[in-house]
Amino acid sequence: MNYIAENRIKECMPNKILVIFAHPLLERSRINRSIIRKYQGHANVKFHDLYELYPDFNIDIEFEKESVSDNDILILHHPFYWYSCPPLLKQWLDMVLEVGWAYGPDGNALEGKTMMQVITSGGPKLAYSHEGGNKFTIREFLRPFEQTAALCKMKYLPPFVIHGTHRISNIDLADHANQLAGLIGYLSLKDLNDADLSDYQYFNDFLIERRPV
Amino acid sequence: MSSDFLVRAIVFIGAAIVFVPIARKFGLSSVLGYLFAGIVIGPYVLGLVGGEGSDIMHAAEFGVVMMLFLIGLELDPNKFWEMRKAITGMGALQMIGTSILLFTVFSFAGLNWQTSLAIALAFAMSSTAIVLQTLKEKHLIHTSAGESSFSVLLFQDIAVIPILAFLPLLETQGTKSSDIAGNSIIAGQPAFVQIIIIILAVILILLAGRYLAVPFLRFISRTGLRELFTASSLFIVVGVAALMQLVGLSSALGTFIAGVVLANSEFKHELESDIDPFKSLLLGLFFVSVGATINFELIAKEPVFIISISLLVILLKFSVLFGIGKFFKLSNDQNFLFSFGLCQVGEFAFVLLSFSNQINIIDQELNSKLMAIVAITMTITPLLLLINEKFIDPIFGTKELEEEQLADEIEIKRKVIIAGFGHFGSTIGRLLRANKIESTILDNDSDRVELLRKMGFKVYYGDATRLDLLKAAGADEAYLLIAAIDSPEVNLELMKTVKRNFPDLKIMARARNRYDAYELLDLGVSHIYRETLYTAVNLAVDALTQLGFRKYTARRQGLKFIKFDELALRKLADSRHNLKEYILNVREEIEMQEQILQNDLQLNMDTSESTWDGTKVAEELSKS
Numbered sequence: 035m036n037y038i039a040e041n042r043i044k045e046c047m048p049n050k051i052l053v054i055f056a057h058p059l060l061e062r063s064r065i066n067r068s069i070i071r072k073y074q075g076h077a078n079v080k081f082h083d084l085y086e087l088y089p090d091f092n093i094d095i096e097f098e099k100e101s102v103s104d105n106d107i108l109i110l111h112h113p114f115y116w117y118s119c120p121p122l123l124k125q126w127l128d129m130v131l132e133v134g135w136a137y138g139p140d141g142n143a144l145e146g147k148t149m150m151q152v153i154t155s156g157g158p159k160l161a162y163s164h165e166g167g168n169k170f171t172i173r174e175f176l177r178p179f180e181q182t183a184a185l186c187k188m189k190y191l192p193p194f195v196i197h198g199t200h201r202i203s204n205i206d207l208a209d210h211a212n213q214l215a216g217l218i219g220y221l222s223l224k225d226l227n228d229a230d231l232s233d234y235q236y237f238n239d240f241l242i243e244r245r246p247v
Numbered sequence: 248m249s250s251d252f253l254v255r256a257i258v259f260i261g262a263a264i265v266f267v268p269i270a271r272k273f274g275l276s277s278v279l280g281y282l283f284a285g286i287v288i289g290p291y292v293l294g295l296v297g298g299e300g301s302d303i304m305h306a307a308e309f310g311v312v313m314m315l316f317l318i319g320l321e322l323d324p325n326k327f328w329e330m331r332k333a334i335t336g337m338g339a340l341q342m343i344g345t346s347i348l349l350f351t352v353f354s355f356a357g358l359n360w361q362t363s364l365a366i367a368l369a370f371a372m373s374s375t376a377i378v379l380q381t382l383k384e385k386h387l388i389h390t391s392a393g394e395s396s397f398s399v400l401l402f403q404d405i406a407v408i409p410i411l412a413f414l415p416l417l418e419t420q421g422t423k424s425s426d427i428a429g430n431s432i433i434a435g436q437p438a439f440v441q442i443i444i445i446i447l448a449v450i451l452i453l454l455a456g457r458y459l460a461v462p463f464l465r466f467i468s469r470t471g472l473r474e475l476f477t478a479s480s481l482f483i484v485v486g487v488a489a490l491m492q493l494v495g496l497s498s499a500l501g502t503f504i505a506g507v508v509l510a511n512s513e514f515k516h517e518l519e520s521d522i523d524p525f526k527s528l529l530l531g532l533f534f535v536s537v538g539a540t541i542n543f544e545l546i547a548k549e550p551v552f553i554i555s556i557s558l559l560v561i562l563l564k565f566s567v568l569f570g571i572g573k574f575f576k577l578s579n580d581q582n583f584l585f586s587f588g589l590c591q592v593g594e595f596a597f598v599l600l601s602f603s604n605q606i607n608i609i610d611q612e613l614n615s616k617l618m619a620i621v622a623i624t625m626t627i628t629p630l631l632l633l634i635n636e637k638f639i640d641p642i643f644g645t646k647e648l649e650e651e652q653l654a655d656e657i658e659i660k661r662k663v664i665i666a667g668f669g670h671f672g673s674t675i676g677r678l679l680r681a682n683k684i685e686s687t688i689l690d691n692d693s694d695r696v697e698l699l700r701k702m703g704f705k706v707y708y709g710d711a712t713r714l715d716l717l718k719a720a721g722a723d724e725a726y727l728l729i730a731a732i733d734s735p736e737v738n739l740e741l742m743k744t745v746k747r748n749f750p751d752l753k754i755m756a757r758a759r760n761r762y763d764a765y766e767l768l769d770l771g772v773s774h775i776y777r778e779t780l781y782t783a784v785n786l787a788v789d790a791l792t793q794l795g796f797r798k799y800t801a802r803r804q805g806l807k808f809i810k811f812d813e814l815a816l817r818k819l820a821d822s823r824h825n826l827k828e829y830i831l832n833v834r835e836e837i838e839m840q841e842q843i844l845q846n847d848l849q850l851n852m853d854t855s856e857s858t859w860d861g862t863k864v865a866e867e868l869s870k871s
Contacts (some may be wrong), residue, residue, distance in 0.1 A: 093807045138867040 048078040048222040049155075051103035053152075056084040056112045056123035063113065064155055067201045068207055070111070072215040078104065078222055082121045091125055098130045099143075107148045108188070109219055110179070114155040117168070117175045118171045128180065131166075136186045149174065149183040150191035150237065152214070173235055194237040215242050258295045259303070262288045265529055274629055276377040277324035278594050281531050282622055285538020296539050304601060309488070310398040310529025311598050313522055315499045318404050318668035319506020319518055330398055337395055337571055338402020341589075345371040352563070358613075363416040365489060365603040366617060368410050369558055374593030375400045376626055381588065385724070386699070392581040395572070395586055405503075407595050411570040411602065412497045418606050424743065448494045452501060456508030462537050464514045468693040468708055480521040484511075513696045516707045530594075537597050541622075542615035553616055557623040561631075565590040580640055587635045662725040666701060666711035666741055667732030671757055671778070675729055678706065686729075687720050712740045714748055722749050730756040733765045742770050761816060768820040775816075782811055 054071055056145075057066055072079045080101060088094070102108060112119045130136075135143050155173070161167045162175075172195055173180075183190040194217055196202075196210050219235060234240045262284035270280030288295040321629045323686040327334065346367045353363035378396055379388075383774060387393045460483055467479045484502055491501030509518060544555055563587050572582035594694065600617050603609040609617070663679065663686035665672050672688070679686055688704060689711040691697050699706045722728065728745060732738040745752060757775040758764040783804045790800035 090802075090805055090806055133864045133867045138864075140867070 038078050038231075046231075048149060049104040049107050051076075051079045051107045051109060051110045051218070051221055052101055053079065054080045054084060054123065054126060055081060056110075056120045056126070058085055058120050058122070060085070063154070065196065065202060065210070066113070069196075069211045069214050072211055072218060076218065076222065076245075079218060088122065090138055091122060093126055093129045095129050095132075098126065099132075099135065102147075103128065103143055105147070108144075109150055111152040112154075114172075117170075118178075121219075130187060131182070137166055142187065142237060143190040145187040146189075148191060149186075151179060151193040153193050154196045154199045156200045157197065159195075162197075172237070174200070175208075191231055192234045192237045192240070213238060213241050255296070255303075258288055259532060259535055260293075263535055267531070275859060276380065276625065276628075276867055277531075278375065278376050278534055279625055281420060282538040285535040286541060288535075289345040289541065289543075291541075291543035302538065304533060306534035307529050307536055308598070308601075310526055310531075310533050312488050312498045312502050313526035314485055314530060315408065315521060316405075316487075316502035316506040317519060317526060319503040319508075320515060321511050322507055322510055323469050324510070327401075330401075332393070333395060333398035333575075337575060338399050338406075340571050340574075341567060342406055343370050343400050344563055344571070346566060349565050351559070352559070354603035361608050362603075362613070365414060365417060365608045366587075368414075369565075369599035369617075370621075371593050371597040371605070372398060372403050372407070372593040372595040372599070373564075373589040374591055374628070375404060375593050376590050376594055377591065377625060381629075381632060385556075387584065388724070390581060390584075391577055392584040392588070393573065395581075395585050396576065399568075399589060403593070403595065406501050407598070408497065408500045408523050410599060411499050413609065414599070414603055415606055417603075426849050448491065448496060448501075451510055452490075452504050456505055460505075460509060461512050461514070464512075465693055465697065468514075468517075473710075476517065477521045480518050481525065483518075484522060493564075497845070506754055507590060513693075513708045514721040515705055516716055517688075520709070520713065523715065523719070532592070534597065537601065537618060538622075540615075542612070542616050545612055547616050553619055554623065556616075557620045557627075559855065560592060560620065561590050561624055561627065561744050564592075570577065572608075583635055584632075586630045586667035590629040590631065593620045593625070603846060617826075625784045661727065662687065662721055662724060663727045663729065664717075664720055664725050665729045665731055666690075667697065667730065667757075668704070668706055668736070669731070669733045672729070672731030673699070673704075673734070674808035675731055680704075687725075689716065689720055712737060712744055714744055717744065717749070722752060725752060726747075727753045727755065730754065732757070735759045739763070739766055739770075742767060744770055744773070761819075764816055765820045768817065778814065781808065 037214075055064060055070060060066055070081070073079050082098070082101065084093075087109070110119065110123060112123050118124070131144075133141060135141050137229070155162075156170065162170070162172050163169070170173075170223060172193065180190045196212065220241070232241055248744065254277065263281055264283035266287065267277050267280035270277060270283065276533060287293055290296070346364075349367035349370050350360075350363050353359060353366055353644050364696070378400060382388045382393045382396060388397070454491055457765075464476070464479060467476050483505065487501045487505045488498035491498045511517065568586035568589050568723050572585050600609060600621070603613045604611065641819060665676055665679075665686050665688045668676060668688050668690040672690070675707040676686060676688060684804060685705065688699075689709055690699075690706055691708065691710045693708050696706045696708045707720065711720075711722075722745070730738050730741050730745075732741060735758065741757060742754065745754060753774075754772050755776065756767050758767055758775050758777045760777060760779045764777055787808075788801045788805035791804065792798045796804075
């Protein structure tokens with residue numbers, strides 16, 4: 035009886051989300067200042083602003099490990115710099131995902147958790163194709179992250195990507211922000227099933243498709 | 248000194264002491280408290296004072312002269328320039344629109360045009376004291392309604408000066424009052440000589456302010472005698488007023504110009520804090536005597552008339568303000584706040600009315616009625632604002648705050664005060680300035696102040712531990728105060744004053760060593776910067792690198808050390824009150840520090856080991 039009751043409660047509880055946010059020049063990023071507000075006001079969403087917490091790259095490893103353990107979903111939110119993440123997020127991955135804890139034979143702390151990325155990119159979507167100027171797709175550039183999740187026994191969801199951030203209109207900006215809010219709502223409540231997402235390149239496509247008419 | 252004088256002083260001051268706190272208790276302006284005190288001691292209630300009320304009024308009018316000196320002193324040219332459109336646009340429109348409307352009404356009511364004009368100008372004024380205080384208390388000063396109100400009030404404050412100069416021209420014939428211009432140099436001169444004399448007088452004040460007053464104040468400040476500085480401040484104000492009277496010009500105009508000239512000097516805040524108590528006291532006395540001279544017999548005869556005129560005036564002022572708000576595109580909720588806030592008649596009206604009365608533009612009977620009307624509109628203001636807040640505002644919602652400002656947030660300039668501008672404080676000031684943060688700097692070494700001002704820093708002379716100087720420097724609205732005074736004792740004194748009087752002000756304090764830091768922690772200061780910590784740690788980090796550590800590793804050790812030391816400091820601060828325990832604890836702390844550092848070194852090794860370069864990875868992965 036007790037076991038069933040406990041399970042029921044677990045089913046009703048929203049997923050706990052940890053956002054690891056890394057932006058070295060947030061004051062210049064209109065779009066990121068606007069969309070990160072959508073993380074506010076949810077009891078189940080924690081937000082770590084890495085460049086505000088660790089301006090001298092001296093990451094509090096124990097605190098970060100605890101935070102990751104406490105949550106079900108890990109979101110890495112960052113701008114796309116030189117086809118990758120800003121250096122402090124890389125430092126975070128290097129320092130926090132320790133051997134014997136996150137990976138390796140005894141490293142099972144992250145098993146069963148979910149990881150995804152929220153990315154802002156200056157270039158348009160067309161540039162990130164085999165015919166475009168960048169020659170590879172975003173998903174191809176993100177392979178190291180995808181494999182990091184795999185090595186840590188985590189599910190990896192398609193990324194939420196905002197393209198063309200340099201010349202984005204206020205209306206589009208509000209649109210993206212609302213989409214991100216929808217994403218948080220979806221991740222919080224749904225029993226996540228990666229099978230129904232694997233067909234999508236971007237999480238954005240999935241959100242647009244399931245939007246009620 | 249006759250006992251009669253002492254009795255009179257007791258009556259006036261005593262009444263103020265009783266009634267002003269009562270008025271404040273009911274959320275009314277102190278101006279109303281003074282007025283009510285005057286009414287009570289006046290001939291129609293207790294009868295403690297009789298006809299001498301008007302004599303005292305003349306003496307106390309000097310408070311108005313001092314107030315204009317202070318307004319000139321506070322007139323920040325940069326801010327004025329930034330807001331020039333709002334000030335000249337909204338301010339002038341309000342003044343002209345309201346005056347014309349009221350002038351028409353009073354003319355139709357059968358008053359002669361001189362009287363109508365004088366009343367219209369007086370009634371166009373709003374109450375700076377009431378409005379600014381209310382806006383500050385409700386934290387509305389940075390809303391668009393707040394900024395607009397400020398612009399209109401500033402324009403009115405400045406407009407008082409030409410109005411005071413202009414009113415004597417309205418004098419009706421046969422009542423030429425000799426004491427205004429009779430004994431002056433101007434009287435009896437042909438017009439062009441008069442103009443030349445006026446221009447010369449203004450130039451004299453401008454030159455004397457810059458080349459005489461500032462070096463003079465510098466000389467006085469070097470003596471270090473505080474009361475001498477106060478005396479000098481008074482000397483300047485009274486001197487300018489006397490000079491202007493001698494020439495035959497408005498004293499108010501003269502002191503206002505003197506204030507503007509001195510506004511850019513390093514003595515700005517010191518002068519402000521010295522003159523302010525005299526101004527407040529004299530103005531208080533002025534309002535008390537106004538209250539004592541109101542003739543209630545006249546009012547009692549026609550209460551309906553008085554009240555309906557009061558309401559009419561409020562309605563007219565409100566309409567003009569609301570129209571201006573619409574024209575300048577204030578949103579509705581902001582416009583209501585702006586219009587309700589400024590629709591009363593202000594304290595300057597008392598000044599203008601009593602002046603008009605003296606020069607016989609307005610007779611005694613009418614004057615009493617008008618004074619009563621002004622007092623009634625002032626009393627109603629808090630009530631109107633309450634109605635706006637409770638009933639009108641909810642209709643529009645608080646749009647201005649709720650509306651989601653997309654990424655382009657409005658940057659509100661947060662004010663910073665730096666106390667102490669020696670080597671420590673000036674380094675802080677330089678770094679802030681390099682990042683375009685202008686701060687108000689206080690220092691009490693007059694030689695240093697002079698030098699730094701030459702280098703283009705905005706430094707003001709004065710003892711930062713004094714409450715009045717802190718207020719003059721804007722500690723009430725400031726966001727952050729940086730305490731960087733050389734002497735730890737003085738710095739601590741400053742922190743005590745600030746904590747007691749400005750509990751909302753954020754503080755960052757310099758401490759010489761751990762012991763100063765403990766004292767500061769006891770006071771509740773949490774941002775403490777020990778001189779002996781950061782430099783020493785930097786040196787030690789460099790020493791480690793000299794001894795063969797990689798720089799990155801040494802630096803991380805340094806950062807860890809600081810973090811640990813800050814924690815230990817807070818732990819120790821609690822236990823040191825018990826001296827024995829303290830000694831024990833210090834020893835323990837040192838031991839612990841050694842231990843932790845030892846651990847740290849190992850921990851650090853571990854950390855590097857667990858990254859991809861470490862041997863641990865190889866070991867762990869070879870298990871599988």
